[in-house]
Amino acid sequence: MSDSDPIGIGLAGFGTVGSGVWNVLQRNGGLITDRTGGAVRLEVRRIAVRDPGKPREAKAPEALFTTEWKDLIEDPSVDVVVELIGGTDHAFELVAAALEAGKPVITGNKALLAERGVELFTLSKERDTPIHFEAAVAGGIPIIKAVQESFIGNRIHTIVGIINGTSNYILQRMTEAGLDYPAALAEASAKGYAEADPTLDVNGWDAAHKAILLATLAYGFPIDPKNVYVRGIEMIKPLDITFAKELGYVVKLLSVVREHDDGAVEIRTQPSFIRRSHILAHVNDVFNAVAVSGDGIGDSLFYGRGAGQDPTASSVVADLVEAARVLKHTAGHRGFLPYRETGTLVPIADTETASYVRFPVTDRPGVIAEISQVLAEAEIGISGTHSPVDPDHPDADFVEVVFLLHTCRFGKLKRALKKIEALDCVTDRPVVFRIESLT
Amino acid sequence: MSDSDPIGIGLAGFGTVGSGVWNVLQRNGGLITDRTGGAVRLEVRRIAVRDPGKPREAKAPEALFTTEWKDLIEDPSVDVVVELIGGTDHAFELVAAALEAGKPVITGNKALLAERGVELFTLSKERDTPIHFEAAVAGGIPIIKAVQESFIGNRIHTIVGIINGTSNYILQRMTEAGLDYPAALAEASAKGYAEADPTLDVNGWDAAHKAILLATLAYGFPIDPKNVYVRGIEMIKPLDITFAKELGYVVKLLSVVREHDDGAVEIRTQPSFIRRSHILAHVNDVFNAVAVSGDGIGDSLFYGRGAGQDPTASSVVADLVEAARVLKHTAGHRGFLPYRETGTLVPIADTETASYVRFPVTDRPGVIAEISQVLAEAEIGISGTHSPVDPDHPDADFVEVVFLLHTCRFGKLKRALKKIEALDCVTDRPVVFRIESLT
Numbered sequence: 001m002s003d004s005d006p007i008g009i010g011l012a013g014f015g016t017v018g019s020g021v022w023n024v025l026q027r028n029g030g031l032i033t034d035r036t037g038g039a040v041r042l043e044v045r046r047i048a049v050r051d052p053g054k055p056r057e058a059k060a061p062e063a064l065f066t067t068e069w070k071d072l073i074e075d076p077s078v079d080v081v082v083e084l085i086g087g088t089d090h091a092f093e094l095v096a097a098a099l100e101a102g103k104p105v106i107t108g109n110k111a112l113l114a115e116r117g118v119e120l121f122t123l124s125k126e127r128d129t130p131i132h133f134e135a136a137v138a139g140g141i142p143i144i145k146a147v148q149e150s151f152i153g154n155r156i157h158t159i160v161g162i163i164n165g166t167s168n169y170i171l172q173r174m175t176e177a178g179l180d181y182p183a184a185l186a187e188a189s190a191k192g193y194a195e196a197d198p199t200l201d202v203n204g205w206d207a208a209h210k211a212i213l214l215a216t217l218a219y220g221f222p223i224d225p226k227n228v229y230v231r232g233i234e235m236i237k238p239l240d241i242t243f244a245k246e247l248g249y250v251v252k253l254l255s256v257v258r259e260h261d262d263g264a265v266e267i268r269t270q271p272s273f274i275r276r277s278h279i280l281a282h283v284n285d286v287f288n289a290v291a292v293s294g295d296g297i298g299d300s301l302f303y304g305r306g307a308g309q310d311p312t313a314s315s316v317v318a319d320l321v322e323a324a325r326v327l328k329h330t331a332g333h334r335g336f337l338p339y340r341e342t343g344t345l346v347p348i349a350d351t352e353t354a355s356y357v358r359f360p361v362t363d364r365p366g367v368i369a370e371i372s373q374v375l376a377e378a379e380i381g382i383s384g385t386h387s388p389v390d391p392d393h394p395d396a397d398f399v400e401v402v403f404l405l406h407t408c409r410f411g412k413l414k415r416a417l418k419k420i421e422a423l424d425c426v427t428d429r430p431v432v433f434r435i436e437s438l439t
Numbered sequence: 440m441s442d443s444d445p446i447g448i449g450l451a452g453f454g455t456v457g458s459g460v461w462n463v464l465q466r467n468g469g470l471i472t473d474r475t476g477g478a479v480r481l482e483v484r485r486i487a488v489r490d491p492g493k494p495r496e497a498k499a500p501e502a503l504f505t506t507e508w509k510d511l512i513e514d515p516s517v518d519v520v521v522e523l524i525g526g527t528d529h530a531f532e533l534v535a536a537a538l539e540a541g542k543p544v545i546t547g548n549k550a551l552l553a554e555r556g557v558e559l560f561t562l563s564k565e566r567d568t569p570i571h572f573e574a575a576v577a578g579g580i581p582i583i584k585a586v587q588e589s590f591i592g593n594r595i596h597t598i599v600g601i602i603n604g605t606s607n608y609i610l611q612r613m614t615e616a617g618l619d620y621p622a623a624l625a626e627a628s629a630k631g632y633a634e635a636d637p638t639l640d641v642n643g644w645d646a647a648h649k650a651i652l653l654a655t656l657a658y659g660f661p662i663d664p665k666n667v668y669v670r671g672i673e674m675i676k677p678l679d680i681t682f683a684k685e686l687g688y689v690v691k692l693l694s695v696v697r698e699h700d701d702g703a704v705e706i707r708t709q710p711s712f713i714r715r716s717h718i719l720a721h722v723n724d725v726f727n728a729v730a731v732s733g734d735g736i737g738d739s740l741f742y743g744r745g746a747g748q749d750p751t752a753s754s755v756v757a758d759l760v761e762a763a764r765v766l767k768h769t770a771g772h773r774g775f776l777p778y779r780e781t782g783t784l785v786p787i788a789d790t791e792t793a794s795y796v797r798f799p800v801t802d803r804p805g806v807i808a809e810i811s812q813v814l815a816e817a818e819i820g821i822s823g824t825h826s827p828v829d830p831d832h833p834d835a836d837f838v839e840v841v842f843l844l845h846t847c848r849f850g851k852l853k854r855a856l857k858k859i860e861a862l863d864c865v866t867d868r869p870v871v872f873r874i875e876s877l878t
Binding site: 024025027028031032034035036037125134140141142145146148149150151152153154155160219220221222223227228229235236237239240243244247249251254256258260262263264265266267268270271272273274275278279280282291293294295296297298299300301302303304305308310311313314315317318321322340341342343344345346348351353356358386400402404431433434435436438439 | 585
């Protein structure tokens, strides 16, 4: 394969994630090529689906579609196979056939890897053909790459994760709105956060499959799901939630992986109490989080969207780039390559936030009026003022006056502050803090 | 280079991080080789230091030491150069010379890359020799790899980070203990959280350098530090902290990188108010966090130790493995390779946590005594009991009794619960939640 050839992709499945992958490649394919110094161009060449007539979320040319997944294996223009059909039977056949054919596989199928990973990873090793599965655990969170590559020099002590968004949402609604389990599940379904059959989400097995994958990465040996302890959230009552709250805890469906001193590995998934002050207690909605602790990194945590079209597609595409780099032997430069000669920076004067400004002033009547007047002339809105009294010096001559200001251009604010600084009553430079509105 | 040859490492600098790298390789070198399917063996072959007589935190054979960094370039047994000498002059010469010689470079020197990255990345491209710098931003957090590889299919919208541990510690102490800035700085110094010269930490430039690197990765063009807005934390008064608190905010030294709709990039570092409910507000002590939002992943966040010997060494070692894989052209298999035939799982009965148990019972005198008796016989400690009254049915016949139990083996607990379940007064299976003690 020459350096300029695109990598041919065969998609098996063109539902939510498959359409997402297609869309990402349409939208950001050029950016990916730029970021890899021109080395990686990705091209979908075949899409296997059961029913080609079904309406899809993405528009791909009809000529790409086939109803035979075997076409992906046999078509020599397909270099990499993306398995998005789900389940453990056909998916197994497909992945095994691709590996046999020396075609790297990308999959997000946690059940497949947790149930039949031993066979597939062995085949992967024999055929020297990798399986990439970033999308299998925690959607858009790159936890697989982190454990496998970034923490490769670490002995992993523990991995603790909230890795099922549906159950996390249900527990949160039980906690916040006082709903009982059936009502919270119904709400999750209505919002599209629970699948038509939510069994694997609420009985803990979806999370357990992911925990098995993480433990396999961290400790390197096959783990039989039959030996793994799993409990779901179905039996939780509002009473448990309330009582947890009263005690300073939050209830989360937690997957815990831990290496004991003797090298044995603990792995379990169950509803757990965690103290409200812990960062994991703040993982809400359908978000996921995974905390990893190791002998080098200490404690670290990854947080993000655990599912959904775009985050999952993003992980599949990252794996595609990885597979492409290997196939093209362009691994020769994996460092950063500047890909734009130049770009534009936003002048700081043109950036906007709300702000807090503190003015050191002489304490005399009219000070706030004078400052406000300058702000009014500059058309900068005031959302609040405050001049805190120092209880030790209630009659001090010099005090601080604080203004909270509406969002405005920083340049405009700076000009107004210059004028205010020149006022007789202002004794020193004002101190500005931006008030960031974070999502 | 044959597949079984080790990769020769030249360390420039053998202070905190250099010693850490040495120790990680001694401790976990075998694990790294296993995890890479035998492909990567790392061997330190030369260590350049200014004063070989200085006492070190790690013990390396004397024969490895040299006082000439040029030896690392000239010694053919050195395949990869690790720059840990700091500063921007000698470090620049060293890195440039290594790249010229076709030796991949690993560095954690954010000042060097932010100030002179344009020259070095250009040279890296010309010589087809990568610079790896995971250790340059946020110590043990793999944010460089995340932005560069995991999010390669994303248009990055924003990166918001708390990426200077020293200033974060100072601000936290001002917030929690009401210290003023000089007192909090003195405390940070006493605890070893501030360097002998903390200037770059508290004036915002250390964070700004890291923000420049992240922006360069995300947007691909060189950024001149002169065009970047930076303010430090030195002028913050207890008054500002108090007022922020009253308003529901927390003050953090925040680095903000954001792409505007027209493609221009905003980049600034300054103390900011963020609302107390935001996850970034919970980043305490010397921890770092980086929130990244992109068109695929949505919102994600990375949290961990931002500095320190082990986390930083862990990142250097991950980069060494990356460099080794490329040098050995063993990129052929970058997927997961099971490296142990088998391992031991801890039986669930042998796992231990504190727990919460709810018993559905008949409401009659003696119930709590009977249950407590079984627990006492099993030598399971009780830290609290509670039988919540349903205000709508204060005289209900069936109620719930909750016990909080001390840490004990799960198997022991299960046996006791079986006995309790058999009591006449217990009407249904008890419900157990583990109380996790998370760090």
